[in-house]
Amino acid sequence: MRVKFKIRRHDPAAGGKRKSYVQAYDIEAAEGMSVLEGLLKIGDQLDPSLAFRKSCRSAICGSCAMTINGFSKLACNTQILPQIKKHGEIVIEPLKNHTVYKDLVVDFSSFWGKLNKVTPYLTPPEESPTEEVRITKEDAEAVDDSQKCIMCGCCNGSCNALEIDDNYIAPAALAKSWRFVGDVREGNSTRRLDKLSTEHGMWTCVRCVHCTQYCPKGVKPLEAIEKLRDRAVEAGITDNHGAKHVTSMLDSIKRVGILDEAAMTFKTLGFVRSLGMIPFGFKMQMHGKMPRPLLFPAIDGIDEVRKICKEREKEKAKERLKREKKK
Ligand code: SF4
Ligand code: SF4
Numbered sequence: 001m002r003v004k005f006k007i008r009r010h011d012p013a014a015g016g017k018r019k020s021y022v023q024a025y026d027i028e029a030a031e032g033m034s035v036l037e038g039l040l041k042i043g044d045q046l047d048p049s050l051a052f053r054k055s056c057r058s059a060i061c062g063s064c065a066m067t068i069n070g071f072s073k074l075a076c077n078t079q080i081l082p083q084i085k086k087h088g089e090i091v092i093e094p095l096k097n098h099t100v101y102k103d104l105v106v107d108f109s110s111f112w113g114k115l116n117k118v119t120p121y122l123t124p125p126e127e128s129p130t131e132e133v134r135i136t137k138e139d140a141e142a143v144d145d146s147q148k149c150i151m152c153g154c155c156n157g158s159c160n161a162l163e164i165d166d167n168y169i170a171p172a173a174l175a176k177s178w179r180f181v182g183d184v185r186e187g188n189s190t191r192r193l194d195k196l197s198t199e200h201g202m203w204t205c206v207r208c209v210h211c212t213q214y215c216p217k218g219v220k221p222l223e224a225i226e227k228l229r230d231r232a233v234e235a236g237i238t239d240n241h242g243a244k245h246v247t248s249m250l251d252s253i254k255r256v257g258i259l260d261e262a263a264m265t266f267k268t269l270g271f272v273r274s275l276g277m278i279p280f281g282f283k284m285q286m287h288g289k290m291p292r293p294l295l296f297p298a299i300d301g302i303d304e305v306r307k308i309c310k311e312r313e314k315e316k317a318k319e320r321l322k323r324e325k326k327k
């Protein structure tokens, strides 16, 4: 079957329109052929000047991440024909949120820089354990997903928070952080959580779920971020807007059973900054997002909601105790 590849070419050295333009190629594609095989065919038979990265061709090395029909994907494990069936063509652009060197080759230095910032290795406690630390199956499973990362950058390439904040530590490094914070042998979890709770840290995530959705290895970075946040609040690292926001959300649920946006804003931002949110509050009310701006009476069935909260708190206390016993 003849298929069309439309590729965003970049030539930073060229001027004018040649700097960034779309070039189309028609190739013959067979059942089971990957987008990477299509690119190799173009490079071999039609245009050897096309630049892209690849190595393993088996979704292992993480080199071939790019934007395929709008989504961050590995070219080697994305098949052509299902994409054609869905989109009618193959549109390929470089991985988003990265500076382009040439065509589909992007600069990964910010990716590695962010990863280095989170100390990507186990650090021992100040006092070394006197006995061997045994890892149970359950301990290993707690960090198992985050160990599957192949550093492809699909998560960072699809991250909405990174798109607006270049300095955001971003999902790949946060998933890596959980790899160590969640490890029973790690000696500096609280210090790590403290660092991740500062500006551009884990609370910058807007929970769009893209990182988890587009990760080709099932690392689930968003779930890792949620666990990091949970541990930070549990460790009392709450002097930041993100932690204040979630604790005020929980307070509101326990108090009235629904989100009391007005009270949450004051608790999160403090009195003075909340005043600046009043026009936004009016807009929310006009769009039916905050039907009762001042009065939030408890809902019917609030006792049930409180019971659920209490049960969950008991479970969490048990989990914490279990973890502490291992330390
Ligand atoms: S869930 Fe958070 S970290 Fe993941 S892509 Fe969205 S904003 Fe980025
Ligand atoms: S978390 Fe997933 S998407 Fe992100 S770099 Fe690792 S393997 Fe790639």
Ligand code: FES
Residues within 6 Å of the ligand: 053, 054, 055, 056, 057, 058, 059, 060, 061, 062, 063, 064, 065, 074, 075, 076, 077
């Ligand atoms: S070529 Fe290695 S992951 Fe695609």
